[in-house]
Amino acid sequence: MNKSQKETEFLDLIKKHQNIIHKICFVYSNNKYDRQDLYQEIILQLWKSFSSFKSQSAFSTWMYRVALNTAITVRKKQNIFVYTENPPTGISNNNEHFIDLSEEIKILYNAIGHLKKVEKAIILLWLEEKSYEEIAGTIGISIKNVSVKLVRIKAKLAEIIEKLQ
Amino acid sequence: MENIELNKYKEAWKTESDNIYRNKKLTDSEIMNFLKGKSKDISILFKSGLYIDIVLKFALTIGFIILIFFWKTKVETACISGGLMLISGVFGILQLRCLLKFPDFEIGEKNLRSIINSKINYYNNHYKKALYIGAASAPLFFLCGMLFYFYYKYGEIRAFQIDDFIVFGSAIIISYIIAIASQLLQFRFQMNQLKSSLQEIDEDTITELTLKKEKNRRIRLIIIMLLFIVVGILLFTYLLSS
Numbered sequence: 001m002n003k004s005q006k007e008t009e010f011l012d013l014i015k016k017h018q019n020i021i022h023k024i025c026f027v028y029s030n031n032k033y034d035r036q037d038l039y040q041e042i043i044l045q046l047w048k049s050f051s052s053f054k055s056q057s058a059f060s061t062w063m064y065r066v067a068l069n070t071a072i073t074v075r076k077k078q079n080i081f082v083y084t085e086n087p088p089t090g091i092s093n094n095n096e097h098f099i100d101l102s103e104e105i106k107i108l109y110n111a112i113g114h115l116k117k118v119e120k121a122i123i124l125l126w127l128e129e130k131s132y133e134e135i136a137g138t139i140g141i142s143i144k145n146v147s148v149k150l151v152r153i154k155a156k157l158a159e160i161i162e163k164l165q
Numbered sequence: 166m167e168n169i170e171l172n173k174y175k176e177a178w179k180t181e182s183d184n185i186y187r188n189k190k191l192t193d194s195e196i197m198n199f200l201k202g203k204s205k206d207i208s209i210l211f212k213s214g215l216y217i218d219i220v221l222k223f224a225l226t227i228g229f230i231i232l233i234f235f236w237k238t239k240v241e242t243a244c245i246s247g248g249l250m251l252i253s254g255v256f257g258i259l260q261l262r263c264l265l266k267f268p269d270f271e272i273g274e275k276n277l278r279s280i281i282n283s284k285i286n287y288y289n290n291h292y293k294k295a296l297y298i299g300a301a302s303a304p305l306f307f308l309c310g311m312l313f314y315f316y317y318k319y320g321e322i323r324a325f326q327i328d329d330f331i332v333f334g335s336a337i338i339i340s341y342i343i344a345i346a347s348q349l350l351q352f353r354f355q356m357n358q359l360k361s362s363l364q365e366i367d368e369d370t371i372t373e374l375t376l377k378k379e380k381n382r383r384i385r386l387i388i389i390m391l392l393f394i395v396v397g398i399l400l401f402t403y404l405l406s407s
Contacts, residue, residue: 011193022186039191041206043199049273062273069272072362073280074206101185104177118365121277127178140278141366148369158170 010050013059014043020063027112027120028071038071045070061130065138068121111160119153126150207355208270208284211292215264218299222257225302226250228309235316242322246312253305256298263295281363288356296352300345304337 014021021042029035046066053062112120118139125135132146141149229250236242268287270280311333315322325333 011196014196015191015193018191019183019186021191022189023182037205040199040202041204043196044202044204045206045272047200049271052271052273065276066273069275069277069280072277073270073284073359074208074272102177102181104174105181105185108174108178116365117362118277127175127182129179138276139366140276145369152369154171161170161174 006050010047013063014046017060017063020060021067023124024064024067024071026109027124028117030113041074042067042070045074061134061138064125064128064130068124068138072117072121107161107164110164111157114160115153115157119149119156122146122149123153123157126154208267211288212264212267214299215260215267215295218295218302219257219260219264221302221306222253222260225253225305225309226257228313229253232309232312232316236312239321242312249305249308252301256301256305259298260295263291266291278363278366281359281366285356285359285363288352288359293352296348297345300341300348303340303344307337307340 021039024042025035025038029038046063049066053059112123115123121139122135125138130138132143135146136143139146229246232246233243233250236246266287268283270283272280275283312322
């Protein structure tokens with residue numbers, strides 16, 4: 001496969017599964033500038049790692065792995081002057097793209113914004129109905145540990161949702 | 166109760182989450198622009214820092230070699246320049262070694278825990294040393310500039326008074342401290358971010374291990390109890406029969 005073929009294949013796959021990138025960027029960034037940086041970083045990392053993608057696994061699972069690894073480990077900015085009391089996600093009532101959304105989804109996004117980085121990753125994978133095995137493989141923990149963590153994170157998320165309602 | 170509540174939100178996620186971004190579809194040109202952009206990944210920044218420092222160290226080495234030729238008639242100054250040239254050269258080689266050891270974190274192949282672990286290991290074992298070596302560029306530049314200045318201005322290094330040693334010594338120390346402090350601050354911030362993520366991953370592993378230990382303890386207790394019961398029954402039967 002030559003470079004342009006590889007590039008075309010990559011573009012097609014990214015366009016097909018781009019919702020994964022959107023979801024992760026909205027969950028892991030507080031403003032549009034951070035989000036824009038994260039989009040770029042994730043797409044760059046996906047392109048860089050594209051040759052490591054083996055078609056035996058689903059592209060969406062692989063994409064989740066790369067995007068989450070990137071969001072959690074790669075991009076770190078020390079914001080000394082920015083203080084956010086509520087760490088919301090990019091979904092808010094002020095955003096024109098999201099006006100017609102249900103209250104549930106807005107609350108859910110905001111609640112996820114209050115979780116820690118790894119907790120966000122696990123809950124996202126759970127919401128996407130990934131198996132415990134896939135979650136364990138992405139994070140690097142045992143399947144038993146996934147179930148222990150999920151019980152705790154779901155309780156925490158429910159508590160946050162209750163407060164936000 | 167919590168799960169019933171969450172299931173409602175999970176349902177909303179299933180039905181709506183893919184439609185949220187319908188107005189935000191990325192086009193080919195947007196994706197291509199992202200690909201042409203520069204990565205802000207901290208490991209890339211660390212790597213660029215190493216490249217720049219290697220160039221600086223070798224530039225300094227060349228500077229000190231030139232100074233040796235300039236000061237060839239003054240043995241002491243030539244020796245000082247030679248010493249500084251050696252330091253710059255060795256530091257340059259050490260930075261080069263650190264750069265060559267820079268791992269590919271294989272973000273598409275490894276899991277989150279392995280990536281964080283390999284980053285922490287590399288940054289702690291190699292990159293931290295590189296920071297201390299890198300910060301030496303500032304005082305070395307100061308010394309190099311000073312030697313050039315003395316050569317062009319006076320053609321010699323005048324005998325230093327105690328005050329001169331204090332002034333120049335302080336300048337060298339301060340320039341080193343300023344250079345290392347800013348870099349260490351950034352480095353510690355990055356390390357803390359990585360360590361907190363790793364800690365987060367490990368949080369429930371301890372709980373899981375404790376639960377496993379507790380389960381094993383219970384099994385051991387049951388076996389012991391059963392043994393006691395069996396021995397007791399045997400003893401009781403023996404006593405009855407005798």
